[in-house]
Each structure stands twice: as C-alpha cells, then as structure tokens.
Amino acid sequence: MSVSTPDLCDEYGDKVRVIEGPFRHYGGNQNFSGQIATIKCFEDNSKVAERVKEAGKGRVLVVDGGASPRRSLLGDNLAKAAVDNGWAGIVIYGYLRDVEEIAIMPLGIMALGSVPRKTEKLGDGRCDIQLEFGGTTLAAGDYLYADLTGIIVSSEPLETP
Template sequence: MPTVSTPDLCDEHGDKVRVIEGQFRHYGGKQNFSGQIATIKCFEDNSKVAERVKEAGNGRVLVIDGGASPRRSLLGDNLAKAAVDNGWAGIVIYGYLRDVEEIAPMPIGIMALGSVPRKTEKLGDGRCDVQIEFGGSIIRPGEYLYADLSGIIVSEKAL
C-alpha cells in the first residue's frame, strides 16, 4: 500500500475529511496506515475487542471508543498479535493499552491515548459496528481512516 500523508489528503480534500482531535500516540510498528473502519463502543471491558480481532480484518481499521478511561487497558500484546495474524491494518483506541514493548515491533498501526498496565474486566459488554463519537468527530462503520505521524483523518469515501 502506498504511503499516504494526512496533511496532503486534508489539502486535497478539504472539508470532505474530518480530523480526529486529541493526543493519540503510535504504539505499533507501522506509523502510517489506513483502511475501512469497523467500530466498537465499550468501557473498561475488551470482550468485544477480543472477539473482533480474531475475525478476518481484510485490511480494515478497528476504531474503539473506550470512553478515554485510563483505568483499564483495552488492548494487549495477545490481542494485537491476533489482529496482525488476521489481517487488520490498524487499531485506533480512544482509551489505553498495555504491553507497549511487545506491541512496538508488530507490523500493524496502533494508536491510543496512552498505556496502563491493568487489564480489563471480561463481562461481554460493548457494541460492534455502531456510530461512535470522539475527538470532535462522528465515526461510522464503513467510512475510511487514514493515520500517520501528523494525525488521524476520516472520510466517508476511500481517498
């Protein structure tokens, strides 16, 4: 996949792209990634994340609205490895992850607000493929996400 530049895409497409606001950090081995969006909304429970990363990713990006909670990690090395093995292009977490050292070399784009060592509860809570909202933007399943060192943007159509 060719490298994309979020600044160039913003210049070229103007208001047709939405910038996701916030201080997301890169954790995976790929700092430039893109793909069609699949969503999860969950809070301090990564049960749905565990289910989703075991499905065929087909080059998609999993976008997780974890409510920005710093108390529990929504992704660790085992789930990140499952995402790599199943063909996900990337994961963006409006929340926290763990196992930073193990995730760093993995060939996948992973962004989150930060890291915390505590794992989540496993209660089966959460919803998949729903509209979510964070970073000043609404994010819908089926839209397209582009991420690099400059930031994250979302578009209704592939760019």
C-alpha cells in the first residue's frame, strides 16, 4: 500500500495525529505503515535488540530514546534482524548508526539523526507503553503511516483515499 500522509490528513482530519520533529528517512523504504509496538529506553538498545528478533508481522517499532544524540539505538545488524523478521519499519525518537548499510535495506527507518557511538547494554527499557514525543501521544496498537512528507498516527487503521 502506498501511503500519502497529506491525503490521509485531508480525509481523516482530527482522527490523525501528526508527529512533529525533524525526522529523517534512513531505510530503503520511504513509504511504510503498520500497527505500532513501542519501546521507551535511554542510551540502551537492549529492548530494541530483543524486539527486532521477534516476528514483526508488518508492524512498526516506535522507540522513544529521549532524543539523546550521544548513543545510537539502531545499527545495521538490528535493522537486518528487523527485515528478516517481517517488521515494516522503525521510528526512533533518537539516533542511529551504520547509515550507508541501512540505506539499502527494504525497511522504513526514520530517526532524528545519526551518531557513530554504540549504546550501553544494561537491559533497561520498557515495552508496549504509551509514549509522548513529537507533540503527540502514541500507544502500542495505534497505527503509524509515514512517507516523505511526514509521520502520522491514528487509533484506528485508515483506508487510503
């Protein structure tokens, strides 16, 4: 399905929420959508590593990393695991690395930026909780739609106009 976030905003109005922020596309798919799974972590991608190894079933993993530019929450190995396990995309309110390798992967990946430093591995983080960033609230089970224009979220699945 090809997503047009402007068309969805026009069609559904206040039923969609726009995620604000300077998110950039990094993955090979710049148009993606799916039901959301959430992680909240800070400078520790242990939970991200666990989650991308699970069956994605076309979902989008949304990671609230507190916008920290000090450590990467995703690299090429975890992005490859997400591809292999059927995730549609990953949106990170934080930073990633291995930009060149990730760019060719058939996965939607958006983040605030890139940094070469890897994360801590302390096992910290929480899964499937409500997140608040980008001027909106996101919950596990919501639906995310992303394209070159931006990212929107809805509590219900949306039909493309």
